[in-house]
Amino acid sequence: MAERTRIIEGTWNCTSCDTRDILARHRSCPSCNNPREETGQESEFDFGDVDPSSGKSRREGVTDEKALSAANAGADWFCDYCSASNRGDTPICRNCRAERSATSRALTEGAEEPLEPSAPPPPPPLARQGSRKWLYVGLGLLAFFGTCMMWGSRTHGVTGQVTTTEWTRTVHRETFQRVSREGWRSELSTRSPRMPVNGTGEVAGVENIRSCFPRQRGTRQVADGTERVCSTKTRQEKCGTQEKCTRKKMANGYMKETCRDEPKYCSKSYQDCDMRTRYRSEPVFDVSCTYDTYVWQQVDTRVESGRDGAPRWPALEPGAYDRLRREEKYAVHIGYEDDGDGKEHVHEPKSETEFLAWKKGQAVPLEVNNFGSAQILAGDAVR
Ligand SMILES: [Zn+2]
Ligand SMILES: [Zn+2]
Numbered sequence: 001m002a003e004r005t006r007i008i009e010g011t012w013n014c015t016s017c018d019t020r021d022i023l024a025r026h027r028s029c030p031s032c033n034n035p036r037e038e039t040g041q042e043s044e045f046d047f048g049d050v051d052p053s054s055g056k057s058r059r060e061g062v063t064d065e066k067a068l069s070a071a072n073a074g075a076d077w078f079c080d081y082c083s084a085s086n087r088g089d090t091p092i093c094r095n096c097r098a099e100r101s102a103t104s105r106a107l108t109e110g111a112e113e114p115l116e117p118s119a120p121p122p123p124p125p126l127a128r129q130g131s132r133k134w135l136y137v138g139l140g141l142l143a144f145f146g147t148c149m150m151w152g153s154r155t156h157g158v159t160g161q162v163t164t165t166e167w168t169r170t171v172h173r174e175t176f177q178r179v180s181r182e183g184w185r186s187e188l189s190t191r192s193p194r195m196p197v198n199g200t201g202e203v204a205g206v207e208n209i210r211s212c213f214p215r216q217r218g219t220r221q222v223a224d225g226t227e228r229v230c231s232t233k234t235r236q237e238k239c240g241t242q243e244k245c246t247r248k249k250m251a252n253g254y255m256k257e258t259c260r261d262e263p264k265y266c267s268k269s270y271q272d273c274d275m276r277t278r279y280r281s282e283p284v285f286d287v288s289c290t291y292d293t294y295v296w297q298q299v300d301t302r303v304e305s306g307r308d309g310a311p312r313w314p315a316l317e318p319g320a321y322d323r324l325r326r327e328e329k330y331a332v333h334i335g336y337e338d339d340g341d342g343k344e345h346v347h348e349p350k351s352e353t354e355f356l357a358w359k360k361g362q363a364v365p366l367e368v369n370n371f372g373s374a375q376i377l378a379g380d381a382v383r
Pocket of ligand 2 (some may be wrong): 044080081082083084094096097098192279
């Protein structure tokens with residue numbers, strides 16, 4: 001790959017008169033004639049800004065004969081007697097005519113700059129700040145609701161009193177009755193029914209299979225040729241070139257910059273297509289028949305309720321092929337004072353035995369939380 005080379009001239013600052021940005025070609029300050037020395041950072045040159053994506057210097061390169069000769073003269077050396085800087089290829093100090101000796105210090109600044117230019121500065125973390133903001137809002141809400149829950153679940157004790165006891169008893173009468181149903185012929189076989197005795201031992205049976213017709217039972221997927229299916233994908237593709245530069249300081253106020261063009265890659269989307277089997281849905285038929293069978297059907301319901309301490313079942317006599325289904329429900333209303341308000345807690349005993357243990361006017365210790373829900377404290381009151 002073709003390389004392009006440029007010589008970049010640095011600048012320095014005079015420590016005697018404070019003149020700034022003096023071109024490297026001047027070995028003495030144009031204002032006060034002070035020779036450039038090693039001390040006071042006079043020989044630490046500034047080469048200006050660099051384009052972060054290519055590593056290329058934003059300064060113009062120098063092309064005149066004199067500057068190029070100075071750049072190629074090698075590292076500067078400093079006079080042992082007067083400290084002035086001198087061209088690498090001259091043996092005698094231009095300032096005091098002293099000879100360069102084996103102990104004369106030379107300027108060293110030839111460190112190669114990194115090949116990869118420093119990555120462009122990361123974008124300001126606006127998005128992150130945004131999401132962090134929501135994180136704080138979320139934590140705040142969590143803390144708020146947490147505090148509410150803690151406050152709400154705090155409890156205090158009160159004493160309530162049983163105001164009412166209630167019972168409700170229901171009896172359903174069901175009869176084993178003959179009905180017509182539909183079913184798939186492949187799943188039906190004739191079987192005699194048996195009638196229940198005292199509500200048990202019955203068999204539903206299947207009788208009188210008739211009126212059989214084909215009917216759609218479902219669908220199935222059938223291969224029906226092929227189809228082209230495409231999806232959009234992305235891949236890295238070469239898309240032109242980009243300039244990449246490396247720089248090397250020459251220890252004399254000049255810098256050598258080498259640039260070349262490297263391939264550049266971009267994300268490109270493309271269609272990825274495939275032939276696939278296509279399917280269509282087809283109805284599946286089966287034979288459906290009507291048949292007779294027996295099922296339990298509810299024919300009567302009686303309810304009885306009261307506020308006394310003697311729950312009773314409603315009277316309902318079962319017939320020959322009947323059975324009775326019973327349901328019972330109990331409630332104990334407990335009134336209590338909370339924050340000056342009269343309130344009520346309803347307790348539902350699970351059985352008659354538990355219900356009968358509750359007496360009207362009985363005192364009940366309760367635990368009430370700040371949300372206002374009450375709980376009966378375990379103790380003598382709960383049986
Ligand atoms: Zn000066
Ligand atoms: Zn000298």
